[in-house]
Amino acid sequence: MSAPIDHPLNDPNSVKERISRRFEDRPQDEQRDFLSMTWCQSCYQADLGMTDPIEYEWHGRVFVEGRCVQCGERVATEIVEED
Numbered sequence: 856m857s858a859p860i861d862h863p864l865n866d867p868n869s870v871k872e873r874i875s876r877r878f879e880d881r882p883q884d885e886q887r888d889f890l891s892m893t894w895c896q897s898c899y900q901a902d903l904g905m906t907d908p909i910e911y912e913w914h915g916r917v918f919v920e921g922r923c924v925q926c927g928e929r930v931a932t933e934i935v936e937e938d
């Protein structure tokens with residue numbers, strides 16, 4: 856039995872399972888918001904921000920992943936669409 860997978864950074868297979876999306880097609884203000892809303896597992900701190908963002912779908916959920924501004928480790932934010 857495997858534990859439930861809840862986050863792409865915790866799943867070594869997630870890179871193969873990703874469906875790429877186009878983060879750069881989002882409006883500028885949306886991009887800025889997503890880039891600032893981060894949780895870094897390494898710094899153990901929220902909202903440090905990220906660089907080099909990519910967007911992808913994984914297990915039916917959408918994430919923006921990049922590098923922590925402070926330490927450079929990978930961070931990923933789940934995007935929950937509101938409408």
Ligand SMILES: [Zn+2]
Nearest residue numbers: 895898923926
């Ligand atoms: Zn960090």
